[in-house]
Amino acid sequence: MGYINSVLRVNLTTGEISREGLNRKWADLYYGGKGLGIKYLYQELEPGTDPLSDGNKIILLTGPFTGTIVPCSGKLSVVTKSPLNGAALDCSVGGNIAGELKYAGYDMVILEGKSPEPVYLVIEDGEASLMEAGFLWGRGTLDTEKELLKLHGEGARVLSIGPAGENIIPYACLTSELYRQAGRGGAGAVFGSKNIKAVVVRGTGGVGVADMPGLLKAAQKAMREDLLTDTNLWAYTDGTPMLVEMSQNSGILPTRNFQQATFEGFESLASPSMQKARAGKKACLSCGLGCGNYTVKGAARVEGPEYETLSIGGSNCGIADLEAVVKFNALCDDLGLDTISMGSTIAFAMEMTEKGIKDLGLRFGDVSSYLEAPELVAFRKGKGMELALGVRGLSERYGGREFAMQVKGLEFPGYEPRGSWGMGLAYATAPRGACHMSAWPVAEEAYGERDPYTVEGKAGLVADLQHYNALKFSLILCDFWALSFDLMAELLTPILGREVAAGELELAGERIFNLLRLFNTREGFTGKDDTLPDRIFNQGLVGGPGAGKILPREEFTKMLGEYYRLRGWDANGIPEKDTLIRLELT
Amino acid sequence: MKLAFEAEKCIGCRLCHLACSGVKENIFNPSLSRLKVASEYLNGGLVITASLCSGCLSCAEACPTGAISGENGVPVVDADICTGCGECANACPEGVIVMPPDGRPRLCDFCGGEPVCVQWCPQGALTAEV
Numbered sequence: 001m002g003y004i005n006s007v008l009r010v011n012l013t014t015g016e017i018s019r020e021g022l023n024r025k026w027a028d029l030y031y032g033g034k035g036l037g038i039k040y041l042y043q044e045l046e047p048g049t050d051p052l053s054d055g056n057k058i059i060l061l062t063g064p065f066t067g068t069i070v071p072c073s074g075k076l077s078v079v080t081k082s083p084l085n086g087a088a089l090d091c092s093v094g095g096n097i098a099g100e101l102k103y104a105g106y107d108m109v110i111l112e113g114k115s116p117e118p119v120y121l122v123i124e125d126g127e128a129s130l131m132e133a134g135f136l137w138g139r140g141t142l143d144t145e146k147e148l149l150k151l152h153g154e155g156a157r158v159l160s161i162g163p164a165g166e167n168i169i170p171y172a173c174l175t176s177e178l179y180r181q182a183g184r185g186g187a188g189a190v191f192g193s194k195n196i197k198a199v200v201v202r203g204t205g206g207v208g209v210a211d212m213p214g215l216l217k218a219a220q221k222a223m224r225e226d227l228l229t230d231t232n233l234w235a236y237t238d239g240t241p242m243l244v245e246m247s248q249n250s251g252i253l254p255t256r257n258f259q260q261a262t263f264e265g266f267e268s269l270a271s272p273s274m275q276k277a278r279a280g281k282k283a284c285l286s287c288g289l290g291c292g293n294y295t296v297k298g299a300a301r302v303e304g305p306e307y308e309t310l311s312i313g314g315s316n317c318g319i320a321d322l323e324a325v326v327k328f329n330a331l332c333d334d335l336g337l338d339t340i341s342m343g344s345t346i347a348f349a350m351e352m353t354e355k356g357i358k359d360l361g362l363r364f365g366d367v368s369s370y371l372e373a374p375e376l377v378a379f380r381k382g383k384g385m386e387l388a389l390g391v392r393g394l395s396e397r398y399g400g401r402e403f404a405m406q407v408k409g410l411e412f413p414g415y416e417p418r419g420s421w422g423m424g425l426a427y428a429t430a431p432r433g434a435c436h437m438s439a440w441p442v443a444e445e446a447y448g449e450r451d452p453y454t455v456e457g458k459a460g461l462v463a464d465l466q467h468y469n470a471l472k473f474s475l476i477l478c479d480f481w482a483l484s485f486d487l488m489a490e491l492l493t494p495i496l497g498r499e500v501a502a503g504e505l506e507l508a509g510e511r512i513f514n515l516l517r518l519f520n521t522r523e524g525f526t527g528k529d530d531t532l533p534d535r536i537f538n539q540g541l542v543g544g545p546g547a548g549k550i551l552p553r554e555e556f557t558k559m560l561g562e563y564y565r566l567r568g569w570d571a572n573g574i575p576e577k578d579t580l581i582r583l584e585l586t
Numbered sequence: 587m588k589l590a591f592e593a594e595k596c597i598g599c600r601l602c603h604l605a606c607s608g609v610k611e612n613i614f615n616p617s618l619s620r621l622k623v624a625s626e627y628l629n630g631g632l633v634i635t636a637s638l639c640s641g642c643l644s645c646a647e648a649c650p651t652g653a654i655s656g657e658n659g660v661p662v663v664d665a666d667i668c669t670g671c672g673e674c675a676n677a678c679p680e681g682v683i684v685m686p687p688d689g690r691p692r693l694c695d696f697c698g699g700e701p702v703c704v705q706w707c708p709q710g711a712l713t714a715e716v
Contacts, residue, residue, distance in 0.1 A: 068614050069604040069706070096600070103615060154626075155617075178627050206607065206615030216608060220706070228708055236597075236709075280632035282625055283599040288708030290597030294632045301630070 001210040002064035002495040003027060008106045008128055010121060012194050013054055013113030017128050022107050029584060032063025032107070034090040035474035035512035037079025040110065041088065042515060047522045051083040051186075052168060052193040054114035060101065060159070060199065061109075063476035067102035067207035067285075069216065070491050071223045072478035074098055074284030076159070076176070081523075082185040083193070084170040084341075084390065085409030088431050088519040091182035092473060093174060094284035094292075097157035097201055104203025115195040120160075122152060122200045133197040138163060140334035141175040144198060152200050160198035161188040162336025164378035168192045169388050171341035171411075172378075175333060179292070179303030180284075183338040185410060185432050210497025218490050227288055227481055235291040235480045236281070240307035241274040243414070243447075247311065250446040251544020252419035254316040254412065256364050257347040258405050258535060261416050262543035265320025269310045273322050284478070291480055300326035302333060308436070311414030313343035317350060318364030327371055335378035341390055344411030346373050348391045351403055358398040360386055402534035408433035408525070417536050419546040420446040422458035425559050428530045429462065431516035437479065439465035453549055455559035459566050467509030474512055475505075511583040514567075514575050518585065527573030530560060587659060587696045588641055588715045589621070589704070593634040595711035598625025602703035602712060609702045610692065618684055620694040621703055623712075636712075637680040639694035648677030654693070661693045 005022045023040075030036040037059045049055040058080040065073035076098035082089035101109070105126040118133040136144050141162045148158050157176065164172035165188030172188030173181045182188075191197070209215050234242050247253035248266040255263040267273065277297040283290035292303050300323050305313065313332075314325045332339045349360045360383045362369050376384025386394065391411045395404035405412040410433025417424030422441030430438035439462045445452035450461075469479070475488060485502035492500040537553040564571065568579030580586045602623055603616035611618045622637040641659025653667035654674060670689030675681075684692040696714070704712045 069601065069608050071601070071708075074599075099616075103617070204615070204617040206611070206613035206618065208613050212608060212612050216605075223706075223708065280634075281597045282632060283597040285600055286604060287597070287599050288601065290599065290709070292597075294627075303627075 001208055001497050002068070004102055004105055004107050004207070006106050008109045008123065010109065010111050010128065010130070011113045012111060012115040012119070012130070012196060015115075015130055017130070029508065030512060031471070031474040031508060032066070033061050033077035033092070033474040033476040034079065034470060035508065035515070036108070037061045037077055037090060038088055038512065038515050038519060041079055041081065042519050045081060049081060051081040051086060051190065054194070056081050056190060056193075057110055057112040058187065058190045058194070059108060059110050062098050062102050062107050063474060064492060064495055065475050065477060067099040068209060068495060069219050069286060070477070070495075071219065071227050072284075072287045072289065072481040073476060074286050075476050075478060076101065076182070077473065077476055078174060078182040078187050080187055080190045082432060083168070083189045084186040085433055086523055087408055087433065087525060088516045089185040089187065090432070090473070091174075091184055091187055092476065093159065093176050093182040094180040094478070095157065095177035096285045097159055097176050098476070099285040100157040100201045100203050102203065102207050103205050104201050105205055109199070111194060111196060114193065118195050118197055120148070120198040120200060121196065124152070124202045125204055136197045137166060141336055142178055142334050145175075145178060148198060148200050153202060156200050156202040158198055158200050161191045162334055162378065164336040165189055165192035166197070167378060167380050169337065169377055169380075171338045171345075171390055172336050173338045175336060179333055181333065181338070184340065184435065188336050209495045211494035214494035215491070218494055222483070222487055222491060223288055226483055226487060231482050232289060232480060235289040238271045238275070239291040239293045241269070241271040241293070241305075241310055243307040244270040244310050246447050247414065248544075250419060250452070251541060251546040252416035252442065252446045254311050254414055254416055255543070256318050257316060257351040257403060258412065258416060259351070260542040261419055261546060263315035263320070266315060268320045268322050269314045269325065277322065277326070287478060289480060295326055297326045298323040300330055302326050302330040305329040305339070308414045309339040309343065312340050312347070312412070316343060316347045316414070317370055319367060319370060320365070321367055324367045324371060328374065331371065331374045335374050337374055337378060340413050341411045342374055342377065344405060345387050345391050345394065346370060348394060348400070348404060349387060352394070352398060352400055355400065357400050402538070405533055405535070406434055407532060408529050410434050415442050415446070416541070417532060418541045418549050418551050419544065420452045421455055421551050421555070421559070422452075422462050424532055424536060424551050424556060425458055425462045425563060426465070428532055428556075428560065429466070429563065431513075431520055437473075438469060441465060453546060455555045459559055459563035463563060463566055466513050467506055469509075470512040470516075471505050471509030474508070507583070511585060514579065514583050514585055517569070517573075517575055521574055527560075527564070527571065530573055532556065587699065589638040589696070589701060590713045590715050591623070591636040591638060592711050593636070595709045596623060596625060596634050596636070597709055598623070598634065599708065601706045601708060605702040605706035609697070618686060618692065620684060620692055621682055637682050639682055639696070640680060642679065644677045644679055645674035645683060645693060648673045660696055662695065663691060663693055665690060
């Protein structure tokens with residue numbers, strides 16, 4: 001129970017649509033979401049596949065919690081090979097589409113091949129078909145979604161790309177319910193390369209569990225005693241904008257392309273400013289927290305901006321104008337661009353100008369050029385052709401590598417690693433590149449009680465957090481519920497109808513993380529790629545409690561070595577045979 | 587008994603749908619839920635709506651076989667008499683009577699005085715009025 005045991009496979013080249021059973025052996029080892037997705041991808045993808053070729057696949061997944069009453073279980077996983085960097089990519093997107101997919105009778109959808117013409121996929125209660133999408137091509141995600149709901153009914157849920165995905169911008173995202181994204185690493189470009197504009201899902205079936213009374217009791221208790229408590233309720237009262245002030249105070253707020261760790265204009269982007277502009281709260285399916293802030297500021301409106309956009313698209317671009325950031329967010333959402341990579345790329349271009357390397361017309365703090373950039377990128381017009389390269393691509397073309405804030409080609413999110421050294425390790429070792437979703441040690445370092453300016457104990461901390469998130473995003477639970485492995489096991493037991501132990505889940509998290517590493521190793525990544533931009537090692541922080549701090553390269557190397565040893569990886573960062581045996585990965 | 591709804595407190599999580607279908611149907615299926623709550627972006631704004639049984643008993647009045655009786659505004663269906671004609675669902679002004687393929691109408695019975703939708707609402711948007 002907990003699974004539908006049904007996989008939808010769509011060959012976009014031939015138009016063939018088939019249904020197959022879920023691989024139960026893999027589901028037992030990887031559960032769902034991120035873990036199961038990477039298992040399927042690892043098994044089915046030829047090594048060296050061009051991410052934008054018809055050989056790549058993109059997989060949409062639910063997990064055993066999806067569609068049930070387990071709180072915060074509403075997200076959909078998306079797994080593919082990233083066109084931004086060729087690494088394993090997993091993202092998740094909130095809203096209701098994951099539950100809808102299960103109610104429609106599927107655990108997951110595998111999209112493969114490449115359609116000769118623009119199409120969209122409709123899944124309605126077990127039946128799936130490809131529809132002509134020429135009339136949607138070129139249209140933004142807001143318009144696309146509205147049009148598809150008109151055609152397929154208000155109860156349907158839509159996942160779509162905007163012009164950025166169609167034009168294969170390597171940091172194009174997928175959008176659902178207008179404002180929720182599978183943001184990072186270019187999943188939208190994979191859709192675009194396959195000529196698929198959208199997936200529409202409508203389901204009126206249900207999800208059964210092994211022990212309904214047992215689950216209702218366990219989930220009600222978990223919600224009242226664990227979820228709706230001070231540990232998590234910040235997500236309701238503030239949402240992620242709360243982090244603006246926390247980052248400012250702890251000196252990790254990215255400012256002017258990470259040249260500063262505090263921003264003089266932070267107050268205009270902080271939670272009190274956001275609360276003043278709040279026009280509503282919105283949750284994903286089954287979430288009791290409702291982190292989504294519907295914001296109306298002047299003529300601009302969006303669900304968001306989240307902290308990553310406020311920091312990377314705000315302070316990091318020298319923008320202290322909330323209305324401008326809301327506009328930027330809304331533009332990126334509609335065009336189908338990841339706000340983090342877009343904001344980081346703009347910030348890098350701003351510093352290139354400042355340093356006299358290349359002038360793409362962008363200046364720190366200049367709102368009008370900042371707001372022009374997303375559309376130019378999405379349609380590859382003018383300087384948008386250049387900005388579409390992303391930070392690494394731009395630095396390779398023009399220089400400035402030492403301040404190109406990216407790892408493995410993925411641009412930095414909103415946490416300054418010189419002010420949170422464990423976060424540096426997290427960025428360096430996350431499978432998809434500089435990523436805040438693989439591990440988030442800032443909660444304990446910059447925002448918490450642990451010394452942020454030491455590498456002591458950080459290797460273990462980061463590894464543990466990576467296992468925790470890998471498992472959580474496989475079951476699929478939201479990041480914002482800080483629940484224990486024990487509680488996850490208590491909730492999973494009545495769903496599956498077998499006793500689940502916390503240790504089994506923790507081990508699975510480690511297994512999933514190692515499989516991601518095996519995927520990347522197979523694609524040619526080595527320990528040399530587990531590094532950070534020179535700025536982090538060489539330039540002292542400006543502003544905040546950590547002023548003057550660097551993350552010394554030798555300390556970083558020491559931390560990375562310790563991390564490899566703890567993981568049972570060799571000096572090149574490749575998992576040892578014993579490790580693979582222990583994790584049932586041979 | 588009556589259910590009350592405060593839209594400004596609702597976050598649109600649909601835990602009410604999941605609780606209703608889970609408890610009453612032994613499966614999680616929002617389309618079988620005996621209340622409807624929606625939080626959607628429409629016409630440039632966030633629109634939150636709810637349809638709840640008001641206890642008006644229009645269903646009992648509309649039932650051609652007398653299968654629905656009501657006491658204190660709580661409708662009760664006698665499955666032996668019900669023919670599954672769907673007149674009750676047609677008559678329901680709130681549109682919350684579910685007619686699944688098995689032909690047996692699902693009516694909100696306020697869970698015997700302790701509605702599970704209220705019990706699960708995380709933000710206190712749904713309350714029970716006696």
